[in-house]
Amino acid sequence: MSDFLPGLEGVAATKSAISFIDGEKGLLSYRGYSLETLAENSTFEETTLLLLEGELPTATKLNGFTGQLRKHYRIKYHIREMMRHFPATGHPMDMLQTAVSSLGMFYPGTECLTNADVCEDTNYIRNMTVNIIAQMAPLVAMWEHMRQGYDPIEPRDDLSVAENLLYMFTGKEPDPMMARIMDVCLILHAEHTLNASTFSALVSGSTLATPYSVISGAIGTLSGPLHGGANQQVLTMLKEIGSVDKVEAWVDGRLKNKEVIWGMGHREYKVKDPRATILSKLFGQLMEERGGTLDDTFEIAMKVEEVCADRLGHKGVYPNVDFYSGILYSEMGIPADQFTALFAVARSAGWLAHWREQISNNRIYRPTQIYVGSELRDYTPVSQR
Numbered sequence: 563m564s565d566f567l568p569g570l571e572g573v574a575a576t577k578s579a580i581s582f583i584d585g586e587k588g589l590l591s592y593r594g595y596s597l598e599t600l601a602e603n604s605t606f607e608e609t610t611l612l613l614l615e616g617e618l619p620t621a622t623k624l625n626g627f628t629g630q631l632r633k634h635y636r637i638k639y640h641i642r643e644m645m646r647h648f649p650a651t652g653h654p655m656d657m658l659q660t661a662v663s664s665l666g667m668f669y670p671g672t673e674c675l676t677n678a679d680v681c682e683d684t685n686y687i688r689n690m691t692v693n694i695i696a697q698m699a700p701l702v703a704m705w706e707h708m709r710q711g712y713d714p715i716e717p718r719d720d721l722s723v724a725e726n727l728l729y730m731f732t733g734k735e736p737d738p739m740m741a742r743i744m745d746v747c748l749i750l751h752a753e754h755t756l757n758a759s760t761f762s763a764l765v766s767g768s769t770l771a772t773p774y775s776v777i778s779g780a781i782g783t784l785s786g787p788l789h790g791g792a793n794q795q796v797l798t799m800l801k802e803i804g805s806v807d808k809v810e811a812w813v814d815g816r817l818k819n820k821e822v823i824w825g826m827g828h829r830e831y832k833v834k835d836p837r838a839t840i841l842s843k844l845f846g847q848l849m850e851e852r853g854g855t856l857d858d859t860f861e862i863a864m865k866v867e868e869v870c871a872d873r874l875g876h877k878g879v880y881p882n883v884d885f886y887s888g889i890l891y892s893e894m895g896i897p898a899d900q901f902t903a904l905f906a907v908a909r910s911a912g913w914l915a916h917w918r919e920q921i922s923n924n925r926i927y928r929p930t931q932i933y934v935g936s937e938l939r940d941y942t943p944v945s946q947r
């Protein structure tokens with residue numbers, strides 16, 4: 563009989579060369595480059611190419627890839643029409659999952675996936691990868707206007723993914739500092755080893771489903787509050803606390819009721835998540851730029867971090883990436899229910915890198931289970947029960 567490990571904790575489900583976490587030291591690297599280095603020096607486009615192909619690109623390669631992405635920002639008219647019929651109250655993650663899944667009908671060509679154990683049609687793989695990564699951000703930003711009854715803002719192919727995202731959200735020329743912060747947020751969320759949504763992408767990918775199915779499944783998995791949905795919960799929590807002097811009592815009340823503190827804790831990290839450290843530094847820079855004037859939410863967050871370090875530090879529970887990302891997005895004027903969709907925009911890079919790794923050396927996932935149900939028994943007709 564196999565061992566059963568709840569949540570598959572510690573079970574290696576694949577071999578991967580894409581990213582690495584040292585949870586004791588609080589280190590995360592993509593393809594051997596530390597996250598701090600990439601956040602300092604790279605762009606989302608370059609980091610995406612690094613994740614997908616394993617090496618930092620030459621200038622020519624990067625320009626070619628960036629150009630390809632920009633060419634694909636525009637969303638097909640029919641998809642836009644379909645989105646017009648979505649209920650305005652629908653959650654952006656449901657919108658994104660549905661829209662990405664529908665893209666699969668408009669961009670066919672899956673022969674390489676249906677005929678072989680190993681897909682070698684590099685054109686198909688490259689084109690679908692570019693198409694999905696390019697279209698995620700415009701879909702999210704378009705929805706912001708459409709759900710309010712307005713026409714979406716057209717994408718601009720002279721802007722980076724981060725700049726265009728802010729432009730399509732706000733309709734204004736993106737502020738360079740905000741665009742840089744958005745770019746860093748995209749880098750930080752782009753990849754994170756074998757988390758729940760990436761595992762879901764591997765499982766779907768291993769059946770040779772199309773990349774659109776793979777990514778829409780991963781979006782659904784990311785939407786849960788124990789995964790990507792936590793950043794929205796963090797902001798709601800901080801608003802609910804309301805002021806710095808109420809933090810201690812609020813945290814203690816939650817812990818007494820055995821409720822989680824949103825944005826705290828991580829299966830992999832036993833110290834502060836390195837992404838949370840980078841985000842809190844970015845916040846400091848933004849505060850400096852604005853002469854110290856920022857929403858009180860940041861101060862409440864810092865106090866929650868301090869109180870939780872005291873109450874939960876001995877369990878290795880510290881802030882994770884979701885703790886600060888929501889506060890930053892909210893400073894950019896992005897509504898809370900869109901935070902997880904932004905996470906998905908960034909993570910599409912990591913999901914597709916794992917999808918490519920999976921199909922280059924594929925075996926379908928088929929784990930086992932430990933049956934705990936009843937023995938074989940006789941069927942009783944409904945009239946005799």
Ligand code: COA
Pocket residue numbers: 569787788789790792821822823824825826827828829830874877879882883884
């Ligand atoms: N608030 C309060 N206590 C927490 C906690 C949190 N956010 N996260 C973990 N703990 C406690 C658990 O209750 C458990 O305590 P116990 O040993 O006394 O039972 C201990 O820390 C170990 O946690 P565990 O539930 O085993 O961790 P996990 O690896 O199964 O779960 C998460 C990881 C992320 C699901 C969990 O930390 C969580 O729910 N966090 C809040 C949601 C969140 O921010 N998710 C985003 C992740 S990026």
